[in-house]
Amino acid sequence: MHLNLSADEVLSTTRAVRKRLDFDRPVSREVIEECLQLALQAPTGSNSQGWQWVFVTDPAKKQALADIYATNFAEYAKFAQSNSYEEGDLRHEQRDRVTSSAMYLVEHFHRVPVMMVPCITGNLDRVPAFAGASQWGSILPAVWSFMLAARERGLGTAWTTIHLMNGGDKKAAEILGIPDGVTQAGLFPIAYTIGTDFKPAKRLPLDPITHWDQW
Numbered sequence: 001m002h003l004n005l006s007a008d009e010v011l012s013t014t015r016a017v018r019k020r021l022d023f024d025r026p027v028s029r030e031v032i033e034e035c036l037q038l039a040l041q042a043p044t045g046s047n048s049q050g051w052q053w054v055f056v057t058d059p060a061k062k063q064a065l066a067d068i069y070a071t072n073f074a075e076y077a078k079f080a081q082s083n084s085y086e087e088g089d090l091r092h093e094q095r096d097r098v099t100s101s102a103m104y105l106v107e108h109f110h111r112v113p114v115m116m117v118p119c120i121t122g123n124l125d126r127v128p129a130f131a132g133a134s135q136w137g138s139i140l141p142a143v144w145s146f147m148l149a150a151r152e153r154g155l156g157t158a159w160t161t162i163h164l165m166n167g168g169d170k171k172a173a174e175i176l177g178i179p180d181g182v183t184q185a186g187l188f189p190i191a192y193t194i195g196t197d198f199k200p201a202k203r204l205p206l207d208p209i210t211h212w213d214q215w
Helices: 007-013 029-039 059-082 090-111 129-136 140-152 162-176
Strands: 051-056 114-121 155-157 182-184 188-192
Touching: 007 140, 029 051, 029 140, 051 059, 059 090, 059 162, 114 129, 114 140, 140 155, 140 188, 162 182
Parallel strands: none
Antiparallel strands: 051 114, 114 182, 114 188, 155 188
16 A cells, blocks of 8 residues: 655655554554665665664563553653643644643553564663764664655554663563664554544744754
C-alpha cells in the first residue's frame, strides 16, 4: 500500500501518531523491511553505518517495555506540567490535546503491532560535543527516514524517549538482549493509521527562531 504522496506532502504530514494507531491490523515484516531499506540510505558519519534496529512483536516483551514507559511517564508528566508555556503561546493552546494523546499512548502502548528500538554503537552519556553530535547524526536521519517511509505506506509512528529515564534503558536492554556499549535512540510504536488524512501541524513562525549571520 502506497499513498502516492509528494515529497512535500510526506514531509509536512508525518505526525507523531498515537490516538489514530490501528492496534488490530497486523503489520508485516515485509513492509517494515521496505521502510528500513529506505532508512539505510540516510547519511551516516564517516560511512560508519553503526546503527542496529530492534523490532519487537513478542507480546510479553511489548508489555514489559510498555510497563517501563508507563512508570517513567508518571514522573515525566509531573515535570511537564510544571514547565507549561504562557497563555497566548501556540504551544500552550496545544498542550491539553498533546497531553491527552500522550496519555492514550501510555494506556495502549502494549497493543501496537510492532515496537522499534533504533540503536547506535557507542555509549553517549558523557562524550564530548563533537563525538555526541557525530554519533547522533549517524542515527537520527535514518530514523526520520524510516518514519517518512512508514507514512507513505499508511503507517503511523511516534518518537518517544521516556522509557530511557531512570535506568529504563538498562531494563529495556536486558529484555531485548541489547549489549553494553550500545545506545538506544527511542521507542517507537508502529501501526497502520486509522485514516490517512494527516495535515501540517501548527508551528511557531520563522521570525523568532531564525538567525542570519548571528543570534
